[in-house]
Amino acid sequence: MIRLKAVxxxxxRREGAPVxxxxxxxxxxxxxxxxxxxSGAGKTSLLSLLHLENLPTDGTLCLLDKDVTAxxxxxxxxxxxxxxxxxxxxxxLMPDLSVADNVALPLRLQxxxxxxITDEVHAILKWVGLGECIGVRASRLSGGEQQRTAIARAxxxxxxxxxADEPTNALEEPQAHKLLDLFGxxxxxxxxxxxxxxxxxxxxxxxxxxxxxxxxxxxxxxx
Amino acid sequence: MALPFSGxxxxxxxxxxxxxxxxxxxxxxMSFLAALTLTGATGARTLSTRWAGGAAQxxxxxxxxxxxxxxxxxxxxxxxxxQTRADTVLADLATLPSGTQVHRLTQEELARLLTPWLGExxxxxLPLPAVIEVRLAEGQEAPADLxxxxxxxxxxxxxxxxxxxxxxxxxxxESLLACAALALATVGGIATLITALSTRAGLSTRRDIIEILxxxxxxxxxxxxxxxxxxxxxxxxxGLLGTVLAMAPLxxxxxxxxxxxxxxxxxxxxAMPDWRTLPDLLPGDMLAGxxxxxxxxxxxxxxxxxxxVRVWLRRxx
Ligand SMILES: Nc1ncnc2c1ncn2[C@@H]1O[C@H](COP(=O)(O)OP(=O)(O)OP(=O)(O)O)[C@@H](O)[C@H]1O
Ligand SMILES: [Mg+2]
Numbered sequence: 001m002i003r004l005k006a007v008x009x010x011x012x013r014r015e016g017a018p019v020x021x022x023x024x025x026x027x028x029x030x031x032x033x034x035x036x037x038x039s040g041a042g043k044t045s046l047l048s049l050l051h052l053e054n055l056p057t058d059g060t061l062c063l064l065d066k067d068v069t070a071x072x073x074x075x076x077x078x079x080x081x082x083x084x085x086x087x088x089x090x091x092x093l094m095p096d097l098s099v100a101d102n103v104a105l106p107l108r109l110q111x112x113x114x115x116x117i118t119d120e121v122h123a124i125l126k127w128v129g130l131g132e133c134i135g136v137r138a139s140r141l142s143g144g145e146q147q148r149t150a151i152a153r154a155x156x157x158x159x160x161x162x163x164a165d166e167p168t169n170a171l172e173e174p175q176a177h178k179l180l181d182l183f184g185x186x187x188x189x190x191x192x193x194x195x196x197x198x199x200x201x202x203x204x205x206x207x208x209x210x211x212x213x214x215x216x217x218x219x220x221x222x223x
Numbered sequence: 224m225a226l227p228f229s230g231x232x233x234x235x236x237x238x239x240x241x242x243x244x245x246x247x248x249x250x251x252x253m254s255f256l257a258a259l260t261l262t263g264a265t266g267a268r269t270l271s272t273r274w275a276g277g278a279a280q281x282x283x284x285x286x287x288x289x290x291x292x293x294x295x296x297x298x299x300x301x302x303x304x305x306q307t308r309a310d311t312v313l314a315d316l317a318t319l320p321s322g323t324q325v326h327r328l329t330q331e332e333l334a335r336l337l338t339p340w341l342g343e344x345x346x347x348x349l350p351l352p353a354v355i356e357v358r359l360a361e362g363q364e365a366p367a368d369l370x371x372x373x374x375x376x377x378x379x380x381x382x383x384x385x386x387x388x389x390x391x392x393x394x395x396x397e398s399l400l401a402c403a404a405l406a407l408a409t410v411g412g413i414a415t416l417i418t419a420l421s422t423r424a425g426l427s428t429r430r431d432i433i434e435i436l437x438x439x440x441x442x443x444x445x446x447x448x449x450x451x452x453x454x455x456x457x458x459x460x461x462g463l464l465g466t467v468l469a470m471a472p473l474x475x476x477x478x479x480x481x482x483x484x485x486x487x488x489x490x491x492x493x494a495m496p497d498w499r500t501l502p503d504l505l506p507g508d509m510l511a512g513x514x515x516x517x518x519x520x521x522x523x524x525x526x527x528x529x530x531x532v533r534v535w536l537r538r539x540x
Contacts, residue, residue, distance in 0.1 A: 053438060053539065092434075153439075
């Protein structure tokens with residue numbers, strides 16, 4: 001479950017209006033939310049709070065049933081992060097590692113047995129259509145291939161919360177639809193999913209509640 | 224079905240992704256320099272202790288017409304004794320405190336000493352004085368009246384005190400030692416700094432990787448440990464290469480310096496030692512210092528990385 005109460009966030013050493021101000025909303029476990037709003041509204045910034053890359057400047061944040069504050073021990077944040085799958089807008093792959101090694105990272109950080117990792121990675125890469133690219137370096141991939149690798153890495157360890165920032169902008173329509181179906185399925189199986197997008201056709205295809213941001217404020221809270 | 228994973232020697236297959244070879248080359252160069260300086264300093268110390276210690280303890284006594292019988296002058300006039308002049312001096316020297324070594328140079332030793340100046344003529348019938356080397360025990364001083372005693376007993380005996388020499392040598396030795404220490408400290412400081420800086424430069428290009436791992440839920444100690452292990456290994460390799468490369472000029476230098484480091488006239492020889500005996504001539508603590516160099520380099524790389532990575536990670540929640 002996710003719960004935000006009056007959450008604000010400003011960049012360090014920045015004057016002026018906060019990037020996000022006074023956000024309050026709930027997403028139940030297994031809920032699916034679109035995250036919408038014009039460019040620069042703060043979608044990526046909100047996802048960075050939910051991914052614990054940044055902590056709120058004000059307000060309270062509750063993630064996966066844990067309250068997160070500035071006092072939360074780093075070890076607790078680390079364990080929470082392991083339970084979140086994030087697809088960044090800019091993919092953030094390790095350029096010198098192969099596709100398989102990139103996707104294996106979350107599993108290896110959890111010290112899973114290597115043969116289990118091999119099976120999982122192989123299955124997920126086949127599913128995203130990268131079965132042929134397993135040994136290719138991430139830096140040699142096309143944009144769409146990189147995005148699919150990033151998606152595979154975000155879901156391979158069955159996280160309790162999936163955050164996806166424009167996860168389909170480099171994909172062709174059939175692939176985008178396939179991904180959307182997967183997200184819907186994962187959500188119905190109990191995974192909380194939040195997907196930021198500009199793609200209205202996509203939203204129409206999977207009608208679910210939307211969080212709508214405008215200049216850092218929530219204008220629709222998805223309830 | 225096997226996956227073409229790039230291997231997981233380091234648990235995450237990060238070896239491909241971590242700081243690059245420029246660190247290796249820089250550390251190799253710095254270790255080369257440090258090894259040379261270390262050897263220079265050791266050489267300077269060896270020479271200076273030999274000079275300062277050796278020269279002060281050494282007396283050289285020349286007895287002219289050594290093999291003539293001694294003509295003793297007493298109250299009853301001149302009498303000829305059975306003892307040669309050289310033997311008389313040797314007998315007198317035997318009364319010096321115990322621990323004193325007295326050695327009369329043999330004809331061959333004399334000839335060898337003179338050959339550079341006189342050529343083979345050294346072996347001819349030139350009337351050579353006896354040369355007696357007196358090495359006093361550590362901390363001992365020659366009796367102040369030794370010279371007088373000897374020349375009364377055996378007129379024409381010359382005692383060469385090395386005292387004045389030794390004061391100068393000791394001053395020279397001390398300044399040499401100070402220079403060596405300064406050079407060692409400077410090179411050590413620079414090497415540390417360069418290693419740390421190049422580690423930092425190598426890491427800063429990998430900062431995005433640190434952020435990615437952090438975002439995936441890796442602990443600080445895990446990330447810092449992986450990176451430190453990698454840079455430590457690279458620095459160790461560089462240190463090893465630099466030290467090994469420095470060994471060639473070092474051995475050459477030590478071989479050439481060996482004759483000058485000899486402590487006594489007898490031991491001195493103009494010949495350079497055989498290559499095979501060379502390792503025995505190298506001071507043990509210098510070898511230990513050289514052997515330690517790669518480990519020191521590895522530690523600097525490791526510690527810098529641990530520090531840098533943890534500082535960066537601390538800026539993220
Ligand atoms: N690195 C940065 N430094 C300073 N300001 C930034 C930075 N990144 C984003 N911003 C600002 O923060 C605000 C929110 O940006 P954010 O990236 O969250 O928007 P977004 O909704 O994700 O936009 P988009 O749809 O274009 O991805 C914007 O006003 C943007 O200008
Ligand atoms: Mg964005």
